Amino acid sequence: MPSPNRDDCRCSSGAVHRMCGGRYMKQILIVLAFALLITVPAAAIEDRNGSLVNVGLGGRVVTTSFNDDATVIAAGTQGKGGVSILSENGSLLWEYPTGCPVYQVAVSGDGQSIAVASDKLRIFGRNGDLLQQFESDYFAFSTALSADGEYIAGGYDDSTLSLMTAGGQRRWTRSLEDDAVSLSLSSDGSLLAVGSKDEKVHLYNGQGTLLWSYETGNTVCSVSISPEGDYVAAGSYDKVLYFFDRNGTLLWRHVAGSRVLGVDVSAEGEYVAAAYGKQVVLLNAQGEVTGEFPASGIAESVAITPDGRYVAAGIGGGSPRVLVFEHIGAPVAEESDDGTAENPAVAMGNEGSSDLLKAFVLEPTGEVPEIAHIFNGVSVISVLLETPDPSSPASVRMSVDGAWVEDHGGADNVTIVAATPEGVHQVPAHAEIVETRFIGYDPEGRMVFEGHLPFGPTAYGVIAVPEWYRAENSAGPLPALPRLPGLAGAT
Template sequence: MRPFLHIALCLALLLVPWGVAADERPEPLWDVALGSKVLSTAVSPNGAYVAAGTDANGAMRLFDGEGNQVWEVPTGSPVFQVSISEDGKYVAGASDRVRVVDQNGKVTARIDDDGYFAYSAAISPDGKHVAAGFDNHVFGVYSSGGFAEWMGTLGDDAASLALSRDGRYLVAGSKDDTVSFFGEQGTLLWSYETGKTVGSVALSPDGGYVAAGSMDRQVYFFDRDGTLLWTYEPGEHVFGVAVARDGERVAVAAGHTVTLLDREGEELWTYDAGTTVFSVAITPDAGMIVYGTGGNDNRLVALEGEKIRDAGADRGPVTTPVVSGNRGGENGSTYLADSFVLAGEETESAEGAAVTDVLRRTADADAKVTVRMTVDAAWVAAHGGPDRVKIAACLPDENGEATTEAEAVPTRFVGYDPEDRLIFEGKSPYSLTAYGIVAVAGNPAPMGAFPAIPTLAVPPGGA
């Protein structure tokens, strides 16, 4: 490996960023020369750990808060995205597959999809969920141990992913020029089409704001409902975006620069790195910004940012989708129909079935819903497998009360819960009512509004 020349820090400081006074520009906290292009970066909330993914032969690397390398895990292929848990104990990286690596540099989980290459990976800040996107358009959320929680398909490959703290919300930027925002079990809550590939997405720590960088040379900034709040045009290809707490600061990597924006999309400062900046990350308080470069110089650099305090304290709450139900409590009995009439015949819901979630986009009582239910694997196997299983929605009367007459709704199998029960999701055209799980005879009903779902991994207790 040929040596790379170290550019003196004093020379870098002579470069005055565009439009920023000398006393306002950020200061490098540390600067590390690497032997390969730095394609991806991530930083823990307290700035104590920084993760990087490199090109060439490929490697995942972890550094401490002063730029000292803690470990390196070779991958043999470029690492397109890295993500770090808030305690710094786990790093997820997308390469030939998605790897989860602990603080000692040990690979604790490997996630792949029939040998397809992984373009994107994200780990939830609590470290319990991992998102992965592959080059066959498939993406999904997994447990930290690598078992599928749900999977789906996009119009093209997911180039970037971001997860909320508890793994409930997922943002995807894809090569079909689209930003997509998903709720639990892959429910598409909204999407937005840009002009070109969306190569980077970021979710604020509170999950209230989304930033997306597109190869159409624009940054898009949304609230959680999908409302476009502003766009920013740096005039160069956007390679990375990152969002601080409450959306108060947005960091952008575009061309040779790192730019810090306020919540309204106005420039606070721009820093010229002197070479192409391929990735950027920011701490929740915006006090530290990390970027990675490539081209004529390959470096990992930490900048002093602009700290925000008590950001958003006076701002009202962010509107969220309305979720009803017991989330598994009391066997989901509130919305579980024990018996109903389906296709002219009285039917009992599957033994052991439970309603785990009912989600509505708005608080409107008449809004359509997405319902998720679980059922024992033995019951599914005894009734012909997942393709035979449908969720039945009891028809509401004129007062909105559930009747005994029910209708099967478009249903898909989305994964396993922690007790290895199968999870099914149905889209109901009716307002909130009661639900059951049944097995249908003959040819299974089409998937309806759902994309195709690939075969899922065997659950933890399976063969």
């Protein structure tokens, strides 16, 4: 995605706003009101350049995104400005004219949420309903979504960036030396990659702690973090594509010869898609070019599905449009006998510890639960075995912020889950709800819960109690175990 510049600071004819590092004074002009009534019809689908989808949107397409299975395609345009949502075959589902340039769009992995960064940061539902609008005195230059749409990041033209919940709660805000023009969240929302006009790539954790920064030779106009958070790619105006591991180690750099305006990374960093010049280039985890897709003009944005199968490109000058290609070399998910994919949808969370579940479905229902994330204060405090045998039943104590507990119905509505011994190594892991009780607070004031495992220690998570479990289970609390040092009693 190209960095905002003075030429982009126009919302409609005669209405100029200081979007490039200055305050946006909220004065709604009549011209803007008329602009919002204008829609840009999508052109008929064309079959050119070997693309699956080839749709003109009537303006320079500077940002693209789609969900995990490429059934929801989002594209943002400059000029009159607006976001268009397309189906997998390129049919226009709905559009929203902002009247101002759209700098970044993001679609959640499940396709149920679409974030749009423009004069405001807006969140839409899959059918076009406006779910949330974040009010600010500043333009939104960038945005990103977690896979489940529960966490939203926004970068503004006052050089700040924020992490928020879908309900509108601001988790944290940080300031940079210049504006953040591209953002990317890991699937669980626990890591945020930032590309900035300060010529740096930044990585923050879920609490807003800066983990590392890397200085390039110019504005970093596009960043992407792999779904698992293990790799970060960055494209810069210095005509170089950078590829890092989660610790900030530069693994390789690809000299593109043109400004790298868009990047996206597939699962496990297996593929990196880059938009520069009049093409989209596909590289492998070693930085080797493995494929090229031609474009009808300057490629200004790119998106790739987690499995690497589909690649979308936004085309600017020349013949502005959205292109979607199929990457023939990417593996295709196998289907089971009942016709469903082998890998069901997963709930993501809890990066940073082998004791914390990152992805799981519940036994025996296969339900994807709402899991507390690491920035909700989730951690494993202790695991107590009933006998010295490591396979014997155990009790696990876990902490979580009181705010998350309150948001999910209170202590009686929170439970611990544990991966089954035979399901801990599956993807996603298979987990069971265990008998849980609230026992007090840790020294940092987080709430501590204790769960009893019918098997030996595996991996754990904290979730809100599903309705079916609440209705079917009436087990009482476990006998008290020895208090931990510094643990205050439950009140």
